[in-house]
Amino acid sequence: MTKYDKIFNSTETSEESLSPEEAVAAIAVITAIVDSSIEDLDAESLADILWEFEVFDEYSEEEMLEIVDRLVAIAQDEGLGTLFNTANASLSDEIVLDGFAAGVIMLLDDQNLTIPTQKQPYLKQLQQALELEDIEAEEIIKEVIAAIEETEEEYAPQEYETVILDEFGQQVYQSPLGNFVVPIPVTSEQGGTIQSQEGIVGFSDDVGTLLRIDYYPLPPEYLEEIESQGQEKYLHSTLIKKYLPQAIFTNVQGAEIKYTEYLQDTLKGYYYVLVDMPKGSTISKQENNGNANRLDAYRGLLAFINGKFLYIVSSQRTFFNGDSPGSILDEAEDIKQNILEFVETMDFN
Incomplete structure (x- = not known):
């Protein structure tokens, strides 16, 4: 035995x-x-x-x-x-x-x-x-x-490590393609983890943080297409017609777009989307019957082009026990600002 x-x-x-x-x-x-x-x-x-x-x-x-x-x-x-x-x-x-x-x-x-x-x-x-x-x-x-x-x-480091120290001794994540570096926004004390694979890096922790960067090199013919149709149309099509159906809609039943916005500054444009994701959070709750059920969440996604790369940066707002969403406009604005502040910490090469 x-x-x-x-x-x-x-x-x-x-x-x-x-x-x-x-x-x-x-x-x-x-x-x-x-x-x-x-x-x-x-x-x-x-x-x-x-x-x-x-x-x-x-x-x-x-x-x-x-x-x-x-x-x-x-x-x-x-x-x-x-x-x-x-x-x-x-x-x-x-x-x-x-x-x-x-x-x-x-x-x-x-x-x-x-x-x-x-x-x-x-x-x-x-x-x-x-x-x-x-x-x-x-x-x-x-x-x-x-x-x-x-x-x-x-995946062994060749010319540089993926996680390195900057000149101030702070840990930063460096893309294997060398196109950006970003300070790591989570800590080990709160269960922070870094999950990365080709074209994606995600930062999460036990208190609900989720910040994810998807990045795609753009071939010359794509850059020409973007120039001909305009950034707003290209980003809208890529995010809403391609990325969301593949990454979210096929996996989270009942997920739907609640808010969209195109932001234009002097250098580039951003297309922003807020998605309601019932039981679509990356965080689960243990029920009394022992089952683990994923919590409700809002996911904000910001698409933009920098250099020769397309970026989709996303952040999650998980609704824990007792949490209830505010107005769509307020929730969309809060998550958008969170993403924009995160993007501001990215150093693009």
Whole structure:
């Protein structure tokens, strides 16, 4: 008997159905909390890790977080054994190795990329439950480690670090493309984190801060198009017809635009949008029944062009218990000013 028998010897299954991809994510969720607690799980970090898997290529960041939240709710309501059996039954032959890989990556020691001794019994039972041969399991472990090493080499600092100190000793984030630097607006004392990938960096913390910069290099033909149709028309089309449908509307049911505005100064124009996002915050609330429900939020987004880059800078206003929104005009103005103040701290190259 081992402490993992309650998972791998369980016969219970959930009435909830899982897709093969969700089954892969379920194994990652189970592995991440099996020796700790659900409360300690960092759902956003786990979703970001899974998003790198090829099987999730068609999923957005928001969709990955929704999947993780749903799986955590099943684990809370019905137990890890039930969640594992449901996932195992949903894994197709083509994707079972991805399920094992999702477990492996949750167990790896970040420092030396090995499976800690105390974690090996769990991994062995997971392998047996998934009916994998030793040689298959060993090959998957090697592939996961090799992939992480390759990623670390790819994103290793070359000419400069992503997070550096400026001349005043303050930590700043420097874009890997070298097109901007910005002081880091969150602190570790409040749970501040930096999440970045190609073309995106986001700053968030436990008290509701979310500041995100999306940036896109503009080829010469795009610059010509912008000049011919005008910045206002281009920014409106890009933000409302392309960015919002892909990044928000497909992932947050009931999300809608509440306010738009074009701002023009002597050097450039800004297109600003306020979006109402019911249950669309990046912050979740633990309910009495154990389920984690995402809170309501407003998201402000400011699109502009600087140099040869398009920027979309966004900020979130989460409504915690007892919070109620003010007028749309007041909320739009407050969030817009917050974004503009943040943009003022950016140093563009």
